[in-house]
Amino acid sequence: MKKILIVGGGMGGTILANNLARRLRRELDKGDVKITMLSASDQHMYQPGLLYVAFGKAMPDELYRDQASLLEPGIEFHVDPVESFHLDNNQVATVSGKTYDYDYIAIATGSQAKPDNIPGLLEHGHHVYTEEAALKTWEALSSFEGGNVAIVTGVPHKCPMVPLEITFMMHDYFKDRGILDQVSFKYTYPIGRLHSLVNVGKWAEKEFDRLGIEYETLFNPKEVDGDSRQVHSEEGSTLDYDLLIAIPPHKGMDTIESNELGTSGWIPTDRATLNVEGHDNAFVLGDTTNLPISKAGSTAHYEAEVLGENIAAQVKHGRRVRDYDGKVFCFIEAGKDRATFASFNYTTPPDPQPPTETVHWFKLAYNQLYWNSVRGLL
Numbered sequence: 001m002k003k004i005l006i007v008g009g010g011m012g013g014t015i016l017a018n019n020l021a022r023r024l025r026r027e028l029d030k031g032d033v034k035i036t037m038l039s040a041s042d043q044h045m046y047q048p049g050l051l052y053v054a055f056g057k058a059m060p061d062e063l064y065r066d067q068a069s070l071l072e073p074g075i076e077f078h079v080d081p082v083e084s085f086h087l088d089n090n091q092v093a094t095v096s097g098k099t100y101d102y103d104y105i106a107i108a109t110g111s112q113a114k115p116d117n118i119p120g121l122l123e124h125g126h127h128v129y130t131e132e133a134a135l136k137t138w139e140a141l142s143s144f145e146g147g148n149v150a151i152v153t154g155v156p157h158k159c160p161m162v163p164l165e166i167t168f169m170m171h172d173y174f175k176d177r178g179i180l181d182q183v184s185f186k187y188t189y190p191i192g193r194l195h196s197l198v199n200v201g202k203w204a205e206k207e208f209d210r211l212g213i214e215y216e217t218l219f220n221p222k223e224v225d226g227d228s229r230q231v232h233s234e235e236g237s238t239l240d241y242d243l244l245i246a247i248p249p250h251k252g253m254d255t256i257e258s259n260e261l262g263t264s265g266w267i268p269t270d271r272a273t274l275n276v277e278g279h280d281n282a283f284v285l286g287d288t289t290n291l292p293i294s295k296a297g298s299t300a301h302y303e304a305e306v307l308g309e310n311i312a313a314q315v316k317h318g319r320r321v322r323d324y325d326g327k328v329f330c331f332i333e334a335g336k337d338r339a340t341f342a343s344f345n346y347t348t349p350p351d352p353q354p355p356t357e358t359v360h361w362f363k364l365a366y367n368q369l370y371w372n373s374v375r376g377l378l
């Protein structure tokens, strides 16, 4: 019997498990293959929904499903986080003290926001990367009566579009509340343009100019002084704020780092095969790779499809079939009722078009369709 072990029951792990279960249905039913998923929670959260929680447009309970209900029949699921990885012995050990051996392993343990990595940010900034933080941001936005809104971004971070989206959405939110003329925005970004993707940066610059949103590039937040309400940057500049919105820097999970699988929890990954470097039967997908591409759900989704095909072909025929080409697709909310998108891969950059209402409604529809997508039905 071939044993496939999937570590992590988020976007990447779930799509991969379901993809494999369908491709290997006959082998699963005959007992020739076993698919096991180990995760840290019995709940699955649709994380992109947290952005809408911050504006009172979604409630947190809408964003959760029981993880077991999302899995194809025959997938063995345990809430039992992996504590130690022994890739040379094809084995992991879990928090409950059990060991699991495998023929193939896929690691999809995701990433974590670390606002505490920038002094003062946790205490004085607002963000949307956890349920608790998104609810606090909603409270802060709804009680804000005007002043300086500063947007600061740490790197690396999950979902490349959040800094832009939250800025555009705040613009329309304050407009609807009738206080836009009392608000001045300062969007900052760590590199010398408005976004890591050149064309997205150019597109955003035009939109910001049109809306009167000010920006400063080469601004890496170093520390926040809550008494003087100022953010100091690594580059030596200072930003005043009355409301501080942060995109916190992220790390991979502590278990990845403590097992020395990768610095800061990012696992060295082959960009085409998605192998953990140096291990033929170990794969990595989603946020936890060290690939220089977006840490986004769509990245995890496209990687999971490639790995599903490859691992199934390896089980059945002893060889893989295709490479991951770096494909990513991200919607970009450009206000309360307009959106565009960026679609790109390793060789072809995105070319975002003027935002439309249709794309916005498509994004809202996707927020619901996600539950079909993660089951692999879309």
Ligand SMILES: Cc1cc2nc3c(=O)[nH]c(=O)nc-3n(C[C@H](O)[C@H](O)[C@H](O)COP(=O)(O)OP(=O)(O)OC[C@H]3O[C@@H](n4cnc5c(N)ncnc54)[C@H](O)[C@@H]3O)c2cc1C
Pocket (backbone or CB within 6 Å): 007, 008, 009, 010, 011, 012, 013, 038, 039, 040, 041, 046, 047, 048, 049, 050, 051, 080, 081, 082, 083, 108, 109, 110, 111, 128, 129, 130, 158, 159, 162, 253, 255, 285, 286, 287, 288, 295, 296, 297, 298, 299, 300, 329, 330, 331
């Ligand atoms: C506010 C916000 C907005 C976003 N917007 C978008 C968007 O518009 N488009 C987009 O594509 N992406 C978006 N994303 C990003 C997207 O949600 C993530 O990139 C995606 O969830 C990553 O998938 P993953 O499988 O790598 O990790 P996750 O989905 O985070 O899953 C990780 C899993 O690993 C489990 N785990 C952790 N440690 C262990 C362990 N030791 N053992 C076993 N299991 C473990 C966890 O319980 C979890 O189930 C957004 C994210 C946020 C927070």
